[in-house]
Every structure is written in C-alpha cells, then in structure tokens.
Amino acid sequence: MRKDRNYAIFKIQIPVINWLINTVESIPGMLQNYQQISFENFATVVVKPPTRPEPFLKWAGGKGQLLSQLETLFPASYNRFFEPFLGSGAVFFRLLPDKTILNDINPNLIFAYRHVQTQLELLLELLYSLREKYHAFSLAEQEQEYYRIRDQYNQLKSGSLEKTALLIFLNKTGYNGLYRENARGGYNVPFGRYDNPAMFTEENLRAVSEVLQKVELLNAPFIEGVAAAGPGDFVYFDPPYMPISKTASFTSYTKNTFGPQEQIALSKLVRELSGRQVKVMVSNSNAPFIRELYGEFKLHEVKAGRAINSKPGLRGKITELVITNY
Secondary structure, eight states: OOOHHHHHHHHHHHHHHHHHHHHHHHHHHHHHHHHHHHHHHIIIIOOOOOOOOOOOOOOTOOOOGHHHHHTTTSSOOOEEEESSOTTTTTHHHHHHOOOOOEOOOOOOHHHHHHHHHHHHHHHHHHHHHHHHHTTTSSSHHHHHHHHHHHHHHHHHTTTOOHHHHHHHHHHHGGGGGGOOBBBSOOOOOOOOOSSSOOOOOHHHHHHHHHHHTTTTEEEEEEEEEHOOOOOOOEEEEEOOEEESSSOOOOOOOOSOOOHHHHHHHHHHHHHHHTTTEEEEEEEEEOOHHHHHHHTTTTEEEEEEEOOOSSSSOOEEEEEEEEEOOO
C-alpha cells in the first residue's frame, strides 16, 4: 500500500517537474521578450523628443518655403545672429542660434514675441478662450466675430497682452495669413473663411517660449537693429521687396513704407557691415534696381512660390535674389 502511494505521488510529480524544466528553459526568451516590450514601449511612449519650435505667426514673404535653398547659402559658422526684419522668424527658427538679436519696426509683432517669451501662461488662457468661443459659431457668425475682434484689436494700445492674443487670432483667421495695415496703422485684412482653424498649438508655443529665453528682442529701425553687429557675426536681412515692375507700387505691409531710398540705405548698410567683417545675407526681388545696388556682391537666384495675390493666376514660382558678402 505504501509502495503504491509512493508510486502515485511520483507519477503526479513527473508532470510538475517537466513543467518546471520547460519553464526554466523558457526564462531567457521570456526575459528577452519582456525587455523588448518594456523598454521599447517606454522609449516610444514616455521618452518623447522635444518639440522643435516653428513660427507661431504667418507672415507675408515668410521664408519657410525657401529654407531648403537658403540652407545651402548660410555661413558655416558665426558668432551672434541678427535678424532686423523679423516677421515670422522662419530663418531664426531653422538656425536656432545660441546668441540672437531679433528686431522689427512693428511694435505689435515684437510685443507678441515678448509676451510668448515672458507671459505665456496668461496668453494661453486668452487664446484658449478665443478659440473655444469662435469654434462654437456658424461660419456666418464667425465672420461677424472676426470683424468685431478686428475692430477691438485696432482700438487696443500696443503692448497689451490681449492685443497679442487678438493678433494671433486674426493672423490665423484672416485672409491668406496676411498682415497688412492701412495708413493709420490699423489692421485691415478681410475675413479668411477657414473651417475652424487651430490658430495655435500649446506645444509649439511652449517650445517657442523656451528658445526665446536666450534671445534679445528689439523694436527699432533696421539700422539700429544691427548696430551691435561685429566681426564674425551673421546678419540676415529680409526687407520688403523692391517691386519688380513699374506698375507694381507695393512697398510695405505696414504703415511704414520701404521704397527706393530705403533700399539704397540698406545697401549702404550692407557695405558698412562688410567693412566691419560681418557676414551678411540679403533676400530681395530679382529687380534690375536690386541687381545694380548689390552688383559687387555674390548674387544667388532662388525659386519662390508667392501665394498672396488677389488674382490666383498670378500666383506661382518666381525668381528671387539672395545676396551674400562671403
């Protein structure tokens, strides 16, 4: 009887022992799979690369579409970076230099950058409120709201946080992302008829705010914007373009005109900076006047698409100039 009981116990233990052997043998594979599942998922889901900042405003003549061509022309090295016609800052956001001085003569634009730099949390509260209210309207109601906010924007004094929030709103809901002022400095872009535009992303604004922490922001004429530039620094000028024909009279999107005399002053400044051993790049139209002004420098041709035109048939690829002194 005892012998039979021992035999029965032994018969029961054999499957258990086999199971233990198989389990032990499979442990390396289980650990490998565990490592793959655990660490790969951790890297994919939790460890996220930082967001690369992008322009938070649209701007006429912005260089986003030209960056791949401009990159081949940027200097290989430089000390500080200056951009005295800031606009959307596409070149700055591509280069992300360690030391930067950004300037624009438009006070509302520079205040927008300063508010993103220093008062982001309050700005985000205003932007979320604007977007939530706007998206709840029908298209017809959105158009009415747009013009109401445009009037409100023009009545606010430069420098208020609310004006910056309204600028971002108008910039993303107005026609073609255009910024334009009348002779009195009032924003006068018509309604854009977009289907609930996002207007902003918090993630990008936070990334922009972070990189702006080490940036000096100026609101001054372009000559003052590069007054501190010295040997080894890099200056990128992106002024209002010279009209390419006699019938074209456009000189600026703001109340401050930029005509032939300003173009001549800019070319003189480029020569002065060259004498100070500053590396200079200038973007402008492929107008004979511009070619003559910068004839002693290197002239590079790039192809640009221009979407801001009242006649769609006149939108398309055109040749622009990039002037360098290096």
